[in-house]
Amino acid sequence: MNERDENIFKHLMERYKFHWDANQYARSNYNEDLEYYRGYRNSADYPLAYNESFNRILPIIHTILSRFMDQIYQAGNIVSVKPRKSKDVSRAKSVEGVLNYQMENLNCIDTSGGSYLTMMKWFFNALTFGKGIIKAYWRKEERIGPVRMALPIPNFDRFGNFQGMNIIDHVSQEMQVVYDGPYVEVLHNKLFLPHPEYKNIQQMPQCFIVYQRSIDEIKRMADKGIYKNLSELGAPGTSGASYQASDSREAFAASLGIESAFQTEDSDSKYKSPNVDIVECYGKAILKDQPYEVGSGYQIKGREEEIIVHIGNHKTILSLQKNTYGMRPIFDMGAYYHPELYWDLGLVTLTKGIQNQVNNLANLRIQNVMMQINQMLKVNIHSDIDPEALVWKPFGIVPVDDMDDVQPLTVxxxxxxxxxxxxxxxxxxxQDIMGMYDYGMGQTPQRQERVGVVYGIQAMGEARAKLMLMSMDYLGIRPLLKYMMVLNTFHLPSGFEYRIGNVEQPQFGNIFGTDLHSDFDFSAKYTAMEPALGKQARMDRLVQLAGMWKDNPWINQYQWNKTLMELGDVREAETLLKTPDQFQKEVQQQAQMAMMAEQMKQRYETEGKLILDKVQTADKIKISQKDFQEDLILGEQEFRHDMAIAAVKKETTDQRAA
Structure with a gap:
């Protein structure tokens, strides 16, 4: 390390030690919360005959968690994007499609694909321990894998004449990209070291993450030119602040102790590279000497810059670089808000004291019942009774000198x-603390309430659950989506193809360079969180109004139908509903078809009239010709008849004259 890096290293290790000590209370609370979530009770702390755990916290946590996951993943898409400027109206749909596609395939490597699992872990940590913390970054992974190709092989007969091509399959091992996109890791709460007096990670002077990496992985990063100072890494097994052999082991220390598991470090072997701690720091530091004065001659060395530092084995700086993304890639969400310190309050923290009393009471109750069933005996100390005779058994006999020598101990x-x-x-x-009552958990309470009372109880629980879900959306999910779009702006290639819609009717789109920016409003889509009774009553009223408002021009029919579907928990609302643009295009097409049909009708009517006139004219001509011929024939017949009559008359006259 050079002199600058050496000074920065010493400064950061001092701050790391301070952060580790300042967050000791949070790690202790986490260990205790884990015991109550796990249902662990140390028998040495409770001098009771029975030491069972009756966990009332875990079912409620998973009920709330299931509600959250169901609300977010009811629809196919979980991301909503709104434009901030008029020029981005057409781009918003492309950005929304890309983010939904990336969330659907998030972490789709090493059997950890899909955002559902990541979101579930994130919500679980927030609800259970008070904070859920993730780290997002762009990951490009290349691995050697099989590639199958069809190779044409020419075919010749025995005389050497070409007879065509034969196709054979060839499998080759080639380097190929198996993942290239945003990647999200859910951090262990004990391995993230914030400044506990700051609520916002982006405003902290420094924050640290500690994790393990093998020296082989570090060597590969050094070969790529990302890491340096590999020779100063030293032997593994040192710790920067904790009592463990390495600080990253703190993540499993409590669980291994609870399970009484065998704790061991990886033994040295020449066939495996050892693991060492990597301390990842996000903070501010003065990298360039550009002094300036403030006040009356007070001199500052230079301006602070946002940096990312990787420290290997607590001994040397592996990399030091500026944060080019403009924001730290760590995002968190909490359950019950702490007004001053970073670590919020989880459901276990608020209820573990009562859970302890529940366990004690239930164990005492079992002890009381067992003593009622199998009572203890009072035996006269001076009586000569064999202790084996005092054991309860059918047809047993207890020999006594006096009936008062043996008596049951009444409890x-x-x-x-x-x-x-x-x-x-x-x-x-x-239930009051968690806001989840028997009605909300699908249980039938002992006391039957009226519908209005049940609705009020459910409404209170749903309102508190909605408050937590919306706060988690604003504090964690929206900043994450914005940062994912920042990563896309840096790394996503222009013309990237993404899938739209469901599996049955997939469609595909492309996004180009001018569309890739983060100046949008991002949010998670989740349906209405209302009590079951209230939702059904409201649904019935809206269905009645649907008939009245069906053709009302002042009602947005698209939004109206979408509201009905979401209230009815229809998961494919966006797929089933036609967008206003699609509906308008269909209306235009129908209007065009109607106009074409009208034009064809008019055309057919005009042509039909012309043809009919021609036919009628021809018929008239034919009739006229027929009448003329008949008139000629009749005239000729009349003329002949007249000539015959005249000849007869002349002949008669001549005979008379003779």
């Missing part, structure tokens, strides 16, 4: 009053 039965009352009190207190 009061608290089962029907104190235990039931306290258990119900603890149950309702946990």
């Amino acid at each position: 009061p039965d608290y089962n029907s009053n104190l235990f039931a009352e306290q258990e119900e009190f603890y149950k309702h207190t946990i």
